[in-house]
Amino acid sequence: MINRILKIDLTKKKAEVYSDEKLYEDFLGGTGVATKLLYDHHIENIDPLSPESPIILSIGPLNGIYPIATKTIAMFKSPLTGNLGESHAGGRLFMSMYDANLSAIIITGKLDMPSYIAIENEEVRFVPANSIWGQSASATERILRSAEKGIGKRSIIRIGPAGENLSLMANVAVDTGRHFGRLGLGAVMGSKNLKAIVISGNYRHKMENFAEFNKIYNEIFWTAVKSPAMKKYHNLGTPQNVLPLNKINSLPTRNFSQGFFEGAEFLSGENLAKNYLAQQIACANCPVGCIHLGTLREAFEDETHFKTLKIPYDYEPIYAMGTNLSINNPNALFKLLNTVEKVGWDVMETGITLSWATEAFEKGLIGTNQTEGLILNFGDVETYQKVLNFMKENKNEFFNDLNKGSAYCAEKYGGKEFAINFGKNGSPGYITGRDAFLGFLMGVRHSHLDSAGYSIDEKIISGDLNADPTEEIDMLINEEEWRFILNSLTICLFARKIYTEDLVLRALKSVGISKTSEDLKNIARKIHALKYKIKIDNGFDLNGLNFPEKLFNVQTGRGKMNKAIVQEMIKTYTNRIKSLVETLAQ
Amino acid sequence: MRKVMRVVNRAQCIGCYSCMYACSRTYFHIATTKLAALRVKNYAGVEGAFSIRICIGCTHPDCAAACPTEALTIREGGGVIFHEEKCIHCYKCVEACTLNAMQWDPIAREPLVCHQCGICAEYCPNDVLALVEVEDDREAHND
Numbered sequence: 001m002i003n004r005i006l007k008i009d010l011t012k013k014k015a016e017v018y019s020d021e022k023l024y025e026d027f028l029g030g031t032g033v034a035t036k037l038l039y040d041h042h043i044e045n046i047d048p049l050s051p052e053s054p055i056i057l058s059i060g061p062l063n064g065i066y067p068i069a070t071k072t073i074a075m076f077k078s079p080l081t082g083n084l085g086e087s088h089a090g091g092r093l094f095m096s097m098y099d100a101n102l103s104a105i106i107i108t109g110k111l112d113m114p115s116y117i118a119i120e121n122e123e124v125r126f127v128p129a130n131s132i133w134g135q136s137a138s139a140t141e142r143i144l145r146s147a148e149k150g151i152g153k154r155s156i157i158r159i160g161p162a163g164e165n166l167s168l169m170a171n172v173a174v175d176t177g178r179h180f181g182r183l184g185l186g187a188v189m190g191s192k193n194l195k196a197i198v199i200s201g202n203y204r205h206k207m208e209n210f211a212e213f214n215k216i217y218n219e220i221f222w223t224a225v226k227s228p229a230m231k232k233y234h235n236l237g238t239p240q241n242v243l244p245l246n247k248i249n250s251l252p253t254r255n256f257s258q259g260f261f262e263g264a265e266f267l268s269g270e271n272l273a274k275n276y277l278a279q280q281i282a283c284a285n286c287p288v289g290c291i292h293l294g295t296l297r298e299a300f301e302d303e304t305h306f307k308t309l310k311i312p313y314d315y316e317p318i319y320a321m322g323t324n325l326s327i328n329n330p331n332a333l334f335k336l337l338n339t340v341e342k343v344g345w346d347v348m349e350t351g352i353t354l355s356w357a358t359e360a361f362e363k364g365l366i367g368t369n370q371t372e373g374l375i376l377n378f379g380d381v382e383t384y385q386k387v388l389n390f391m392k393e394n395k396n397e398f399f400n401d402l403n404k405g406s407a408y409c410a411e412k413y414g415g416k417e418f419a420i421n422f423g424k425n426g427s428p429g430y431i432t433g434r435d436a437f438l439g440f441l442m443g444v445r446h447s448h449l450d451s452a453g454y455s456i457d458e459k460i461i462s463g464d465l466n467a468d469p470t471e472e473i474d475m476l477i478n479e480e481e482w483r484f485i486l487n488s489l490t491i492c493l494f495a496r497k498i499y500t501e502d503l504v505l506r507a508l509k510s511v512g513i514s515k516t517s518e519d520l521k522n523i524a525r526k527i528h529a530l531k532y533k534i535k536i537d538n539g540f541d542l543n544g545l546n547f548p549e550k551l552f553n554v555q556t557g558r559g560k561m562n563k564a565i566v567q568e569m570i571k572t573y574t575n576r577i578k579s580l581v582e583t584l585a586q
Numbered sequence: 587m588r589k590v591m592r593v594v595n596r597a598q599c600i601g602c603y604s605c606m607y608a609c610s611r612t613y614f615h616i617a618t619t620k621l622a623a624l625r626v627k628n629y630a631g632v633e634g635a636f637s638i639r640i641c642i643g644c645t646h647p648d649c650a651a652a653c654p655t656e657a658l659t660i661r662e663g664g665g666v667i668f669h670e671e672k673c674i675h676c677y678k679c680v681e682a683c684t685l686n687a688m689q690w691d692p693i694a695r696e697p698l699v700c701h702q703c704g705i706c707a708e709y710c711p712n713d714v715l716a717l718v719e720v721e722d723d724r725e726a727h728n729d
Contacts, residue, residue: 284619
C-alpha cells in the first residue's frame, strides 16, 4: 500500500514528499490518518482562514484497488464550527491520488495571488489564474479540463464564488456532481487564494497477490452489480427515500415543523426518474452509478429558444432546498440547486439557513429593512432565488450574515430554538426520532453519515427493534466506530453491506495489511478519541449539549420525544465520550 | 462469422471505467485504467457525456498498414496481433487509427492492442459494450 504524503507550502511554493510507515500501520489511511495528521498540526490556536490552517486530503489502502472504494477524505479546521472539519467526496479524486502514488496531501500557506495548483505525481505547479477567480464552480472545471492535460485521468476540485468570498458554508466541487460539501472547506481554500487543484498521475501498482486480489475484486464487483441492495442506489438513487420517509412522518417540512410534506410525490425518486432523469453516472471504479442528473429545460427570449441543463440531484438537496422550504416543483428546485452548485455553497447548510430566515421573518426577528424589501415565505421560489443572488453579492450585512450559516445568524438575530443545526452544522434531512438527532449532535462531523441514527429509529418504527435508551446509544457508538474503519479504507458507505468485517480483513490482507477484528476495534476507538480531542481542544463544549428546542414540539416518526429521557441520553452519551477521550492520556 | 468488439449503447455509459479496469487487470495484473486497450473519456464540459474508443477489429486494419516493421500483423477474425520485439516505438499505428481506438503505453512506448476478448464488455454494468458476431467490418455499428 502507499504511504507517501505530499506536503505543499503555498506561501513558499514548495512541495515535498515523505513516507510514514508507522502512521499507516497505526491508522490505516483515510479518516484515521487524516485525523492524526490534523491532530499533530495543533490547530487550537490557528484561525481556520489563516495561512497556517491546513487542508488534508487522504485516501486509504483499498482506494484505487477494489470497487466502490471511491471516497477521499478532506480534513481541516472548520470555519463554520471552529472545530473538526471533515468532509468526504467521491468522483475521481481517489483514483488520481492513487495514480499519482500519493496517499495524502497536506496543503498549508497562502498563494500571493489567485491561482490553482496542478499536481502530476509528486510534481506541483503553482499557476497564477486571475482569470478564473470569480468563475462559477462549474465553469472552472470546464476551463481547467482544457487548460491542464494531465498525465493520467484528471480529477479537478475547485471552489465557486462562495469560497472566494469566504462564505463559511462554501463547499468544494469534485469532478461531476460530487462535493466536499459540509463544514466550509471552500472558505479554507478561498482564504489561501487557491481556486482549484488538478491532479493526475501515471504510477502503476502491481498486485503482489494477484489471484487473491482478483477473487476479492470479483466478489465485490458482482455483489454490487447483482444485489438488490445496491440496485436501488442506481435505479432511483437516494431520492428513493422521499416517499418512505414521508409515509412515516419523517420528511422535514417548512423548517422541521412537520414530517409530512404534501408535495412529496412531486419530489419523489419515482417522479424525478420518470419525468426528469437524464442519466446516471458513476464514480470511478464503481459499477453502481448512483449519481443522478436531472434535466432542467428552460425557455429563453421567446418560447422557441430552449436551453437544457443537467442538474445533479440527491435526497439531501431535495430535502434542504425542496421539502424544508416547501417547494414542490422539480423545475423550481433544480433552478435553486443550479445556483447553489455554481456559486459553490453547501446545499444543506444553505437550505437550513434559508428555512431559519423564513421562520425568523415570520416571527418578526428580521424584517424588510434587512432583506432589501424581500418578503420571505415558504414555497416562494422567486424570492429564494433573489436571496441566493443577494447572498452571492453580499448585498448587505444581513445577506453577508446568511453566508455564515444558521448558527451564526440565530446567535445574532435570535431564533436559536428553531435554527435546526447540531454543533453549528445544519441538520440533515430526517425527523425519524431521537436517535437521528442524537447521532447528529454527538457524531464527530454532525452528519447523518456519522452513525445513521435514522436507521435505528426506522427499525424501532417498523417494530424490528425495541426502544431502549442505553442500547440505542451503544448502537450509535458502535456504528460510528465501525464507520471510522470503512472511512479509513476508504469505501463509499453505500457499499457498507458488502464491506463486512470479514471482507475488510481479507481485502486488507490481500494488499499486505494483516489486522485482526480486535485491531480494527482498537484503531476505531483511537480515531474516535482523537477526533473528539480535536473537537474539545478547539472549543466544542460537551457540557450543556441539546437539540434545538423546536424539535421537542414536533411529531417525529417515533412520535413526540420525551425531553427528560433525551436529556438523560445526551448526558450518558457525553459521559461515554468523556471517558473515551480520557483513554488518550493513558 | 467472427466476433469483434462494438460500442452498442454509447449513451448508456455511466463512466465507471469498469471496462478499463478489467482490461488492465486481465493483461497486466495492475489496478489501473491506463493500460487498457480502450478509452472512456469525458467530453470536456459536457456533464455525463462519454466518448468510448475501442478497437473494432478491422479486417484491413489501418494500424497494421502503417506499421513500418510488421510489429502489427493481421489477426484472424479481425484486428491485429502485436509482436513486441519488432516494435520501434514510432507511434505510427496510433496515428493511423482514425477511430482513435489504438491506445498507447507512454512508459513502454508501445501500443496497447485489443485482443477482442470481450472482458471489458463482461464488466460493463450497463451493456454499453458487446462482443458481436459480424461478417463485414461495417456491421453492427449501431450506436
